[in-house]
Amino acid sequence: MEVLLHEDLAALSDLDEQSLLESLSQRFKQDRIYTYIGDILVAINPFKYLPLYEKEVSERYKYHEKTKLPPHIFAVADRAYQSMLGRLATGPRNQCIVISGESGAGKTESTKLLLRQIMELCRANSQLEQQILQVNPLLEAFGNAQTVMNDNSSRFGKYIQLRFHNSSVKGAKINEYLLEKSRVVHQDEGERNFHIFYCMLAGISPDDKDMYGLLDPTQYRYLNGRYGSEDIVRKWGEKYSEVCNAMDMVGFEEQEKVDMMTILAGILSLGNIMFEPTETDALRVTDKSMGWLKATAGQFGVQEEELLRSLTCTLSVTRGEAIRRLHNQQQAEDARDSIAKVAYGRVFGWIVSKVNELLAPNVDFDVELSEIGILDIFGFENFAVNRFEQLCINLANEQLQYFFNHHIFLMEQIEYKEEGIEWESISFKDNKPILDLFLTKPIGILSLLDEQSAFPQASDRDFVDKLNSKFKSSPHYEVVRSHSPLFTVVHYAGKVQYNGLGFLEKNRDTIPASIRSLFINSVTPLLSLLFAATISRTGTLMPRKAKLMQKADDNFNSTRKQSVGAQFKHSLAVLMEKMFVASPHFVRCIKPNGSKLPDQVDNKIVMDQLRYNGLLETIRIRRDGFSWRPSFKEFAQRYNILLIKPDLPLTKESCMSILNTTKIHGWKCGSSRMFFKYWHQEELARLLERLGKAAVVIQKDYRSLRCRRKYLSLLVEVHRQRQAQREREEREAREEEEKRDQELEEEMKRRLDMEQENKSKEAEYLFLPLLLLLTYSAFGKYSDLFPFSTFCYVTALFKNLLKKGF
Numbered sequence: 001m002e003v004l005l006h007e008d009l010a011a012l013s014d015l016d017e018q019s020l021l022e023s024l025s026q027r028f029k030q031d032r033i034y035t036y037i038g039d040i041l042v043a044i045n046p047f048k049y050l051p052l053y054e055k056e057v058s059e060r061y062k063y064h065e066k067t068k069l070p071p072h073i074f075a076v077a078d079r080a081y082q083s084m085l086g087r088l089a090t091g092p093r094n095q096c097i098v099i100s101g102e103s104g105a106g107k108t109e110s111t112k113l114l115l116r117q118i119m120e121l122c123r124a125n126s127q128l129e130q131q132i133l134q135v136n137p138l139l140e141a142f143g144n145a146q147t148v149m150n151d152n153s154s155r156f157g158k159y160i161q162l163r164f165h166n167s168s169v170k171g172a173k174i175n176e177y178l179l180e181k182s183r184v185v186h187q188d189e190g191e192r193n194f195h196i197f198y199c200m201l202a203g204i205s206p207d208d209k210d211m212y213g214l215l216d217p218t219q220y221r222y223l224n225g226r227y228g229s230e231d232i233v234r235k236w237g238e239k240y241s242e243v244c245n246a247m248d249m250v251g252f253e254e255q256e257k258v259d260m261m262t263i264l265a266g267i268l269s270l271g272n273i274m275f276e277p278t279e280t281d282a283l284r285v286t287d288k289s290m291g292w293l294k295a296t297a298g299q300f301g302v303q304e305e306e307l308l309r310s311l312t313c314t315l316s317v318t319r320g321e322a323i324r325r326l327h328n329q330q331q332a333e334d335a336r337d338s339i340a341k342v343a344y345g346r347v348f349g350w351i352v353s354k355v356n357e358l359l360a361p362n363v364d365f366d367v368e369l370s371e372i373g374i375l376d377i378f379g380f381e382n383f384a385v386n387r388f389e390q391l392c393i394n395l396a397n398e399q400l401q402y403f404f405n406h407h408i409f410l411m412e413q414i415e416y417k418e419e420g421i422e423w424e425s426i427s428f429k430d431n432k433p434i435l436d437l438f439l440t441k442p443i444g445i446l447s448l449l450d451e452q453s454a455f456p457q458a459s460d461r462d463f464v465d466k467l468n469s470k471f472k473s474s475p476h477y478e479v480v481r482s483h484s485p486l487f488t489v490v491h492y493a494g495k496v497q498y499n500g501l502g503f504l505e506k507n508r509d510t511i512p513a514s515i516r517s518l519f520i521n522s523v524t525p526l527l528s529l530l531f532a533a534t535i536s537r538t539g540t541l542m543p544r545k546a547k548l549m550q551k552a553d554d555n556f557n558s559t560r561k562q563s564v565g566a567q568f569k570h571s572l573a574v575l576m577e578k579m580f581v582a583s584p585h586f587v588r589c590i591k592p593n594g595s596k597l598p599d600q601v602d603n604k605i606v607m608d609q610l611r612y613n614g615l616l617e618t619i620r621i622r623r624d625g626f627s628w629r630p631s632f633k634e635f636a637q638r639y640n641i642l643l644i645k646p647d648l649p650l651t652k653e654s655c656m657s658i659l660n661t662t663k664i665h666g667w668k669c670g671s672s673r674m675f676f677k678y679w680h681q682e683e684l685a686r687l688l689e690r691l692g693k694a695a696v697v698i699q700k701d702y703r704s705l706r707c708r709r710k711y712l713s714l715l716v717e718v719h720r721q722r723q724a725q726r727e728r729e730e731r732e733a734r735e736e737e738e739k740r741d742q743e744l745e746e747e748m749k750r751r752l753d754m755e756q757e758n759k760s761k762e763a764e765y766l767f768l769p770l771l772l773l774l775t776y777s778a779f780g781k782y783s784d785l786f787p788f789s790t791f792c793y794v795t796a797l798f799k800n801l802l803k804k805g806f
């Protein structure tokens with residue numbers, strides 16, 4: 001039991017297919033839906049609520065050590081986030097998380113959980129992060145639908161690029177891949193149209209229903225006249241308010257929402273327009289559907305007659321002459337359906353481009369952003385009837401499987417050989433020949449499809465005949481003897497029989513110029529914008545400014561447009577380019593049974609998935625192989641800190657010296673790079689972390705020492721300043737006192753002087769008359785000899801002598 005419940009299957013020494021299955025299903029029965037194969041996460045869809053994603057669980061998985069907690073999708077989010085920031089074994093790098101598995105295996109749920117946890121990790125609570133989280137319900141409503149394999153199946157692929165500056169999210173970009181537009185006009189048994197139609201009909205208020213001209217849901221042919229039980233309708237209603245909230249949150253304007261709903265209502269009405277032949281060659285709209293024609297024209301904001309004309313005939317200009325060709329009933333119905341598909345496809349593309357506009361990073365161009373990409377692409381599909389869409393979906397899955405194989409098996413084993421590492425080769429199912437069958441030029445399925453699509457007279461049968469003649473000897477292709485244009489491709493995940501009917505038309509995906517110009521002139525601004533938009537080489541809608549529209553439309557030529565197959569091929573190539581330069585993390589989703597039931601494991605279904613996913617081989621390569629292979633330079637640069645020697649040369653010898661200081665075993669040394677087991681990354685990261693913690697302690701102590709020293713010198717300075725202050729104050733006091741003494745002395749002197757003066761004045765007053773008397777009496781006799789002036793002079797002389805204290 002111990003072995004069976006092992007959390008990392010790569011740690012088991014011996015495992016065969018049967019014990020792998022047993023091990024996973026035992027864990028599943030105990031609600032342990034996650035299991036590691038080294039650094040790869042296997043997730044089995046529980047089809048029931050499990051208390052695995054609560055706030056408290058999310059907290060535990062933040063910055064955790066992998067081996068200390070059970071395997072979890074949150075652990076993948078944590079590892080991608082920490083690796084992006086360069087906190088784990090490697091320096092900062094862009095990351096991508098690749099989620100794969102067949103339809104209904106749980107990819108979209110895993111994507112949502114990853115997004116949520118990454119937002120938690122960057123402590124997100126700003127408006128931007130809320131907007132990023134709100135994008136999902138919006139895209140799900142417009143891009144998901146019920147299929148026989150999954151009630152909430154993604155009918156498009158998406159690659160979400162989260163962009164960060166340092167640790168906080170600065171923006172996001174959604175890349176969408178090939179929406180299954182044909183679902184708007186046709187759904188197979190047991191399937192439904194896109195969720196938004198049902199949500200809108202269930203959740204809209206009676207007033208708005210009147211405003212948009214919506215009627216009873218069972219009346220609409222595009223909905224197959226089917227609606228749902230009361231319970232389901234209630235849920236759709238709730239979903240509709242969620243979608244409206246999401247639109248508000250993401251930032252859609254009121255008029256844009258109204259336009260969008262009007263277009264959806266128009267698509268539903270359009271589907272009810274039926275045609276019948278008249279006695280002349282012309283077609284007419286049946287009496288019953290005249291009302292629908294009127295309603296559609298109103299909802300699409302175009303003239304009723306013009307709409308009818310564009311449905312029933314094609315106008316083309318040859319050598320300056322306008323030629324009108326009448327449609328037969330089938331052509332009119334095709335024109336009707338193609339309007340519905342284009343309108344819906346473009347609404348979806350517009351939502352994505354609008355979301356991207358609103359979530360674009362608001363930072364300067366020179367700010368370098370890091371990225372985590374999450375890929376949630378439609379799962380492998382094999383229905384009773386497989387059409388062009390299934391072919392594209394399965395091609396995308398082939399491409400993903402190739403990416404997985406390339407990373408896990410191919411690159412690794414090539415490097416062992418090149419670097420002289422002893423290695424017993426592990427065989428795996430290489431799907432490169434199947435990819436080549438699709439993508440090779442000029443003789444691959446997509447090239448032949450393009451070739452045939454370019455001939456207006458070619459039929460789907462011609463296309464399949466061409467495939468049969470070119471690939472009849474290929475081990476990955478089987479000719480099917482039938483009146484219908486059938487063919488079989490042996491995919492990595494099993495054989496799929498395709499029905500070639502409609503392949504050419506879907507690949508061309510053109511709308512007649514007359515229809516396009518009719519809608520460009522619609523009074524509904526959004527519809528006009530959508531039909532004037534161009535489509536990029538990778539199939540992305542590019543809305544244009546109104547003024548530029550008409551000019552470009554004058555020389556619009558539908559044959560210049562890339563085929564859908566070519567666009568899809570390009571978009572996959574661009575996606576692979578992005579993913580090949582990032583560090584990948586793999587989540588392999590497994591569907592436990594075909595009935596979408598909880599607690600049930602269908603051994604055959606699970607075993608098939610384990611086999612075609614190559615999980616047993618993955619376990620072997622993760623157990624015996626060296627999944628992490630940094631170059632000497634890369635390793636020495638990152639880990640020289642373990643030697644605590646600056647300026648260490650980035651050589652093999654340095655790598656050896658570094659590793660000799662650790663207790664890590666089991667690594668190998670090649671001729672230009674090191675070879676490590678997946679768990680070595682964790683061990684080295686732990687050593688770095690320990691060193692990091694030690695560095696923090698040293699920094700802390702050093703800082704405290706510096707602070708203490710600074711404090712002491714400040715204290716001395718304070719003492720010095722205080723002393724100086726004291727001395728200054730004393731000196732000032734002294735000077736003040738001296739000044740006061742001096743003033744006192746002066747005052748005393750002044751008073752003395754005054755006293756003296758007073759005394760002399762008294763003497764003057766006392767002696768002057770006497771002196772005068774004496775003088776006069778002494779000199780009186782000789783007054784003749786002494787004139788009066790002499791007398792005055794002598795008197796003044798005495799007076800002065802008296803003043804001076806004589």
Ligand SMILES: Nc1ncnc2c1ncn2[C@@H]1O[C@H](COP(=O)(O)OP(=O)(O)OP(=O)(O)O)[C@@H](O)[C@H]1O
Nearest residue numbers: 048103104105106107108109150152153154378379
């Ligand atoms: N972790 C989970 N916990 C509970 N239920 C889950 C979980 N994962 C998936 N499910 C259930 O399985 C259903 C299908 O999952 P999901 O839509 O994620 O599959 P998918 O692989 O994305 O399929 P497709 O390729 O068709 O889009 C979900 O609607 C949900 O009911």
